[in-house]
Amino acid sequence: xxxxxxxxxxxxxxxxxxxxxxxxxxxxxxxxxxxxxxxxxxxxxxxxxxxxxxxxxxxxxxxxxxxxxxxxxxxxxxxxxxx
Numbered sequence: 001x002x003x004x005x006x007x008x009x010x011x012x013x014x015x016x017x018x019x020x021x022x023x024x025x026x027x028x029x030x031x032x033x034x035x036x037x038x039x040x041x042x043x044x045x046x047x048x049x050x051x052x053x054x055x056x057x058x059x060x061x062x063x064x065x066x067x068x069x070x071x072x073x074x075x076x077x078x079x080x081x082x083x
Contacts, residue, residue, distance in 0.1 A: 019078040027058035
């Protein structure tokens with residue numbers, strides 16, 4: 001989102017990704033999407049701030065090439081289940 005006004009634009013989309021990761025026991029991929037000024041995910045992103053560094057490192061260490069991208073319906077189902 002370089003040089004774009006992105007605050008509040010991605011929260012719903014990232015929520016779908018966050019809940020999908022949670023439901024499928026994947027690292028919290030949304031932990032690496034942070035606000036420029038604060039360096040942390042937005043308030044609506046379900047990542048515990050006390051384990052932020054560990055969550056980020058788990059994302060970097062995970063073999064994402066073995067994860068098949070979810071279909072929109074799968075993302076929506078995870079969001080509906082958890083939101």
